[in-house]
Amino acid sequence: MKRLLGTAALAVVLAAGTAQAQTSVKIGVLSDMSSLYSDIAGPGSVVAAKMAIADFIAKNPGVKVELISGDHQNKADVGSQLANQWYDVDKVDLIIDTPNSGVAFAVSQISATKNKLFIVSGAAASDLTGPKCNANTIHWTYDTWMLANGTGKALVKTGGDTWFFLTADYAFGHSLERDTAAAVEKDGGKVLGKVRHPLNTNDFSSFLLQAQSSKAKIIGLANAGGDTINAIKAGAEFGIVKGGQKFAGLLVFASDVNALGLQTAQGLTLTETWYWDLNDANRAWTKRWQAERGAAGKFPTMVQAGVYSGITHYLKSVVALKSGADGKAVAAKMKEMPTDDPLFGKGTIRADGRKLHPAYLLEVKAPAESKHPGDFYKVRATIPADEAFRPLKEGGCPLVSG
Amino acid sequence: MCDVAGNRNRVFEIFGIPSTALFGQLLIGLINGSFYALLSLGLAVIFGMLNIINFSHGAQYMLGAFVAYLLLQYSGLGYWPALIVAPLIVGITGVIVERLFLQWLYKLDHLYGLLLTFGLALIIEGVARNQFGSAGLPYTLPDSLRGGQNLGFMFLPNYRAWVIVASLTICIGTWFVIERTRLGANLRAATENPTLVRAFGINVPRMITLTYGFGVALAAFAGVMAAPIYNVSPQMGSELIIVVFAVVVIGGMGSILGAIVTGFGLGVIEGLTKVFFPEASNTVIFVIMAIVLLVRPAGLFGRRA
Numbered sequence: 270m271k272r273l274l275g276t277a278a279l280a281v282v283l284a285a286g287t288a289q290a291q292t293s294v295k296i297g298v299l300s301d302m303s304s305l306y307s308d309i310a311g312p313g314s315v316v317a318a319k320m321a322i323a324d325f326i327a328k329n330p331g332v333k334v335e336l337i338s339g340d341h342q343n344k345a346d347v348g349s350q351l352a353n354q355w356y357d358v359d360k361v362d363l364i365i366d367t368p369n370s371g372v373a374f375a376v377s378q379i380s381a382t383k384n385k386l387f388i389v390s391g392a393a394a395s396d397l398t399g400p401k402c403n404a405n406t407i408h409w410t411y412d413t414w415m416l417a418n419g420t421g422k423a424l425v426k427t428g429g430d431t432w433f434f435l436t437a438d439y440a441f442g443h444s445l446e447r448d449t450a451a452a453v454e455k456d457g458g459k460v461l462g463k464v465r466h467p468l469n470t471n472d473f474s475s476f477l478l479q480a481q482s483s484k485a486k487i488i489g490l491a492n493a494g495g496d497t498i499n500a501i502k503a504g505a506e507f508g509i510v511k512g513g514q515k516f517a518g519l520l521v522f523a524s525d526v527n528a529l530g531l532q533t534a535q536g537l538t539l540t541e542t543w544y545w546d547l548n549d550a551n552r553a554w555t556k557r558w559q560a561e562r563g564a565a566g567k568f569p570t571m572v573q574a575g576v577y578s579g580i581t582h583y584l585k586s587v588v589a590l591k592s593g594a595d596g597k598a599v600a601a602k603m604k605e606m607p608t609d610d611p612l613f614g615k616g617t618i619r620a621d622g623r624k625l626h627p628a629y630l631l632e633v634k635a636p637a638e639s640k641h642p643g644d645f646y647k648v649r650a651t652i653p654a655d656e657a658f659r660p661l662k663e664g665g666c667p668l669v670s671g
Numbered sequence: 672m673c674d675v676a677g678n679r680n681r682v683f684e685i686f687g688i689p690s691t692a693l694f695g696q697l698l699i700g701l702i703n704g705s706f707y708a709l710l711s712l713g714l715a716v717i718f719g720m721l722n723i724i725n726f727s728h729g730a731q732y733m734l735g736a737f738v739a740y741l742l743l744q745y746s747g748l749g750y751w752p753a754l755i756v757a758p759l760i761v762g763i764t765g766v767i768v769e770r771l772f773l774q775w776l777y778k779l780d781h782l783y784g785l786l787l788t789f790g791l792a793l794i795i796e797g798v799a800r801n802q803f804g805s806a807g808l809p810y811t812l813p814d815s816l817r818g819g820q821n822l823g824f825m826f827l828p829n830y831r832a833w834v835i836v837a838s839l840t841i842c843i844g845t846w847f848v849i850e851r852t853r854l855g856a857n858l859r860a861a862t863e864n865p866t867l868v869r870a871f872g873i874n875v876p877r878m879i880t881l882t883y884g885f886g887v888a889l890a891a892f893a894g895v896m897a898a899p900i901y902n903v904s905p906q907m908g909s910e911l912i913i914v915v916f917a918v919v920v921i922g923g924m925g926s927i928l929g930a931i932v933t934g935f936g937l938g939v940i941e942g943l944t945k946v947f948f949p950e951a952s953n954t955v956i957f958v959i960m961a962i963v964l965l966v967r968p969a970g971l972f973g974r975r976a
Contacts, residue, residue: 303800304805307804308805308806465949466952467952467953472703475696475699475942475946479692479946482692498807499901502901506819507819507828508819508826508828512826525806527809529807530811
């Protein structure tokens with residue numbers, strides 16, 4: 270069951286017809302188009318990719334870029350099959366986005382074997398630039414270590430030194446909990462307890478009662494999506510925040526905040542690397558994105574912005590090399606050149622493939638503070654690029670040590 | 672919160688868990704059980720009266736929550752009117768589905784009804800996801816039910832108390848109508864022997880249609896009840912419906928009393944599992960289902976066919 274969403278239709282072609290030899294590349298957005306993560310990435314990522322290509326071609330008419338997209342349905346086998354087909358048959362040079370760490374690991378492997386390039390924006394696992402790193406994969410937007418470190422550290426610093434974890438009982442939840450607990454304890458905080466709940470738990474009230482009686486100041490939510498939303502909704506009802514405890518959302522997207530409503534989500538602390546309402550450049554980009562997406566009420570996530578930023582830098586490197594055929598060479602060029610784009614500003618890519626940029630510690634506004642639709646956060650702190658991500662030598666990436 | 676100062680002297684421990692915490696968990700289990708009971712009640716009514724295994728029940732539950740959201744968004748109708756209007760609207764869609772599709776399936780194997788309703792559920796969910804995205808929609812507590820009571824051993828939100836009361840009322844009311852009134856007697860007779868009941872001048876097909884509509888409306892009612900406290904997303908129903916089916920099987924397919932009692936009972940058992948072994952809280956109901964099927968294949972309250 271493979272569903273290629275408008276494979277041919279989405280081609281963005283701009284032949285300039287100049288005398289110079291044309292560089293031409295093909296980009297595939299591999300994402301979750303129809304389920305859990307389709308709001309975080311999905312069709313919105315395709316729109317971001319189109320915008321990046323259009324902006325780049327406007328300045329570099331000599332480059333020919335084609336874009337296709339596909340749905341991995343959150344299944345590693347479907348994702349692998351698509352990636353193989355794209356690389357072998359459709360001659361795709363770059364695969365980008367790919368939320369769901371399981372699929373991302375598979376595609377990263379394939380990209381290395383076939384010497385193509387893979388830019389991860391949607392997936393979170395920090396192992397992508399750790400033990401499982403390779404010379405053909407670049408991890409762009411965020412990762413679990415950065416989320417854990419950003420939110421964990423900041424809360425301990427401001428007095429939230431006792432923690433209770435509600436953890437989704439699978440690999441992602443465990444690693445998020447492990448990384449956060451490490452960050453908390455390193456700064457002198459204490460973990461008072463934890464509950465491992467099954468994925469897709471409907472009712473959190475029972476777990477919240479346990480968190481409540483632990484008297485921990487912070488309830489860390491090492492889960493995502495519907496689980497996070499259900500936990501916070503029940504928390505508001507059971508008076509958790511009014512009782513003096515605070516939620517820390519370890520992976521929260523703007524779309525989750527929207528689903529909660531500010532009334533319920535207010536006071537929630539979280540970390541992101543991009544927020545649409547942060548500055549004028551982001552706001553202008555968001556307006557364009559909404560128009561292209563045909564969704565005035567939706568707001569782009571950091572994952573989608575990451576797709577734009579990643580493609581922009583990729584195309585620059587391709588132009589510098591005059592070719593996108595050798596994945597390893599393009600990756601090396603991308604690491605060599607400093608990054609600079611309107612959304613993430615100036616940055617660099619490390620030897621292990623980790624893109625570095627600042628992260629923002631955000632707090633969800635109260636309804637009265639929110640001035641316009643999508644006015645979700647106030648920025649509590651900016652974490653500089655060199656502190657936001659895991660130090661190079663701690664990652665265990667063979668590219669670095671070997 | 673959870674101020675136990677007043678009765679600290681009465682606290683004792685059960686398996687290392689303070690009794691006060693345990694009472695809280697029992698009560699929460701009861702609240703979750705009332706959701707199970709409401710949903711399995713609708714399924715039991717539909718199966719008992721129509722012999723249809725209604726797999727789109729979860730999607731119809733989700734529709735209830737979505738209609739409540741749309742009513743609030745586009746016509747300003749709040750929670751209380753939605754509690755009546757949303758089940759009505761979704762119930763009417765149920766009537767249409769019954770007239771268009773289900774009425775042709777009664778004479779066939781159960782499997783056909785199951786496949787049809789399952790397909791419908793996939794379509795409804797797909798359309799909802801396409802229209803509203805997968806992340807979820809905001810729906811907040813009605814102001815009149817904000818806050819809660821301190822029971823000493825736990826903080827009971829007013830809304831949860833309301834959930835128990837509403838669910839019990841609906842459950843007992845439905846049981847009473849079907850098992851103890853003339854209307855219910857006609858209905859039960861019509862499932863046993865439609866030809867004979869028709870001979871008494873009763874419009875059997877219409878009665879069956881309305882029964883399906885009622886069962887669907889019950890699902891939508893549960894959906895509206897869930898909207899303020901759970902994430903309103905296209906997949907909210909499919910996550911819950913499997914558990915509810917297990918509840919119905921344990922209670923005995925088609926047994927209304929069985930659906931109600933096991934709904935509440937399993938809520939409590941699941942609640943206790945969340946304290947002693949949280950990792951298993953999604954599985955415990957299915958373990959019980961397997962055991963019950965081994966010992967009593969017709970379910971706890973089922974009559975052997």
